[in-house]
Amino acid sequence: MHWAIRIASWLVPADRRADWRKEWDAELWHHAALLRSRGKPESAVREALWRHARGAFADAAGLGVDVDLWRHEIQSPRLCLIAVAVLFCSVLAATGGFATLRALLSPLPYARPAELAVVAQRAPFMGQIIGVPARRLRDWQTRAAGAAELAGYYWRDEVQHGRTVRVGYATANFYSVLGADPQRSFWFLSRKVDHWVLLGPNERPAMDFGVVARVHPGTNLRALLAPRENTLMKIDVLPLRGQIAASRILAAVALAIALLIVIIARHVHMGRLAPLDTGNLPKAQHRRYRLFLAGKIVPGLLAVAGGFLEWSGAPWLTTNGTSDFSAPLFTWMLALAFGGVLWWSLVDQRDRCRWCLTRLSLPVTMGEWGSALLDPVGTELVCRYGHGALYSGETPSLHPEPDRWTNLDSTWSDLFTHHGK
Amino acid sequence: MATESNLSYTSALILLTIAGGARYGFEIMDVTGLPSGTVYPALRRMEKAELIASRWEAEERAFEEGRPARKYYETAEAGRAALDKALARYPLLRQMAASRG
Numbered sequence: 001m002h003w004a005i006r007i008a009s010w011l012v013p014a015d016r017r018a019d020w021r022k023e024w025d026a027e028l029w030h031h032a033a034l035l036r037s038r039g040k041p042e043s044a045v046r047e048a049l050w051r052h053a054r055g056a057f058a059d060a061a062g063l064g065v066d067v068d069l070w071r072h073e074i075q076s077p078r079l080c081l082i083a084v085a086v087l088f089c090s091v092l093a094a095t096g097g098f099a100t101l102r103a104l105l106s107p108l109p110y111a112r113p114a115e116l117a118v119v120a121q122r123a124p125f126m127g128q129i130i131g132v133p134a135r136r137l138r139d140w141q142t143r144a145a146g147a148a149e150l151a152g153y154y155w156r157d158e159v160q161h162g163r164t165v166r167v168g169y170a171t172a173n174f175y176s177v178l179g180a181d182p183q184r185s186f187w188f189l190s191r192k193v194d195h196w197v198l199l200g201p202n203e204r205p206a207m208d209f210g211v212v213a214r215v216h217p218g219t220n221l222r223a224l225l226a227p228r229e230n231t232l233m234k235i236d237v238l239p240l241r242g243q244i245a246a247s248r249i250l251a252a253v254a255l256a257i258a259l260l261i262v263i264i265a266r267h268v269h270m271g272r273l274a275p276l277d278t279g280n281l282p283k284a285q286h287r288r289y290r291l292f293l294a295g296k297i298v299p300g301l302l303a304v305a306g307g308f309l310e311w312s313g314a315p316w317l318t319t320n321g322t323s324d325f326s327a328p329l330f331t332w333m334l335a336l337a338f339g340g341v342l343w344w345s346l347v348d349q350r351d352r353c354r355w356c357l358t359r360l361s362l363p364v365t366m367g368e369w370g371s372a373l374l375d376p377v378g379t380e381l382v383c384r385y386g387h388g389a390l391y392s393g394e395t396p397s398l399h400p401e402p403d404r405w406t407n408l409d410s411t412w413s414d415l416f417t418h419h420g421k
Numbered sequence: 422m423a424t425e426s427n428l429s430y431t432s433a434l435i436l437l438t439i440a441g442g443a444r445y446g447f448e449i450m451d452v453t454g455l456p457s458g459t460v461y462p463a464l465r466r467m468e469k470a471e472l473i474a475s476r477w478e479a480e481e482r483a484f485e486e487g488r489p490a491r492k493y494y495e496t497a498e499a500g501r502a503a504l505d506k507a508l509a510r511y512p513l514l515r516q517m518a519a520s521r522g
Contacts, residue, residue, distance in 0.1 A: 034447075052447075055458035059457070059462050
């Protein structure tokens with residue numbers, strides 16, 4: 001194993017290398033001698049020596065860096081906020097500044113958007129949205145003539161010049177129905193569409209259509225398009241603005257589900273998630289502690305919402321059944337992601353000093369496992385700068401109690417070394 | 422003025438072991454059951470903080486016994502004070518220290 005020591009020694013500063021190697025070589029020699037004196041087989045000796053020698057890398061790496069400084073940085077609130085900021089900025093840059101999220105929150109970029117609707121054809125029983133064949137779209141256009149104009153669209157991924165692009169295809173009247181200027185960059189249901197191609201009258205579409213309609217005021221388009229044949233297929237005419245509003249509501253529902261999950265989880269796992277017990281903290285510190293929590297939750301939720309909407313192409317809005325995800329699945333996935341952000345933020349917050357926001361450390365088990373009523377077991381964490389201690393019960397089902405934060409006064413200072421700072 | 426806690430539980434255990442008579446790295450590993458990747462870096466940190474001091478044993482003596490020389494560690498005065506404080510914080514270590522007398 002001396003070869004491992006030799007390799008690890010490259011990490012050791014040159015002026016200490018010889019001494020360091022001499023100690024490690026001697027340590028391995030003594031380990032091997034002890035094992036052999038105990039009659040261990042040679043294979044067991046080799047294995048134990050290898051385990052021993054592996055520690056040389058951690059030892060050598062620790063000599064080249066200031067471990068205390070690193071520990072201080074890792075536990076500091078600064079690193080946490082930087083990590084959240086980096087995540088937020090990365091998602092912001094990757095999504096073109098949360099383009100889909102902004103589009104959902106902005107007015108629609110079409111003429112008279114109140115007249116626009118998406119027409120969805122739903123299958124019987126399960127109610128999933130299915131695409132509309134070109135023949136049916138032509139039939140609908142004929143039946144709605146004079147009362148509404150209907151356009152079909154779909155998109156798919158294609159490889160062009162060795163690059164995968166998402167190409168949108170639409171019927172020739174697509175732009176006039178939308179009231180959008182094709183020369184301008186515009187957004188229609190999915191920002192992921194790289195460019196649109198209008199199909200000629202004799203071109204056969206590769207897929208079934210989603211349908212968008214401009215409905216003249218006072219028209220009951222649903223009645224006009226109602227199936228004539230004996231079928232269980234349902235037709236939904238959904239105002240586009242209503243769809244956008246519904247997507248906002250679904251985002252709120254996802255957030256509400258996430259909150260519910262966190263609250264339920266808190267009750268199931270009682271005591272582990274009572275992060276905001278701040279004892280008798282002064283108002284200013286209390287506000288700082290809460291602001292730090294908000295500084296994690298708000299960018300985290302925005303990054304998740306913006307990233308998910310961009311990545312999935314806002315499946316709440318697609319109506320031709322070609323979305324990668326169904327809307328309910330997407331809502332649940334978003335809820336779980338929101339829940340993850342909330343859970344992490346609260347758990348991280350719980351384990352931070354209420355004064356300096358540094359991660360608490362030096363855990364100690366208090367109490368007796370065999371004495372659940374008189375001296376229940378709990379874990380105590382302290383701030384390494386001596387500001388306070390957090391007690392957390394470990395037997396919540398027997399002795400439910402929330403976490404307790406205690407500000408430490410000067411009588412505790414003996415436990416901590418002082419250094420000017 | 423900020424204050425910083427001195428010893429983690431593991432460091433306190435190693436310090437207690439040295440105070441109890443274990444003198445070199447492998448011996449400390451053997452007594453505590455801690456892996457080498459924990460023991461040696463902790464020894465370096467405590468030596469840097471002047472809680473322990475190290476010295477090489479005389480080469481002649483090691484040569485007479487047919488083995489390489491060992492690097493011995495012993496608790497410094499600051500280390501004994503830090504150990505007293507750590508024992509106040511860690512009840513299990515306090516029990517271990519008491520059982521050793």
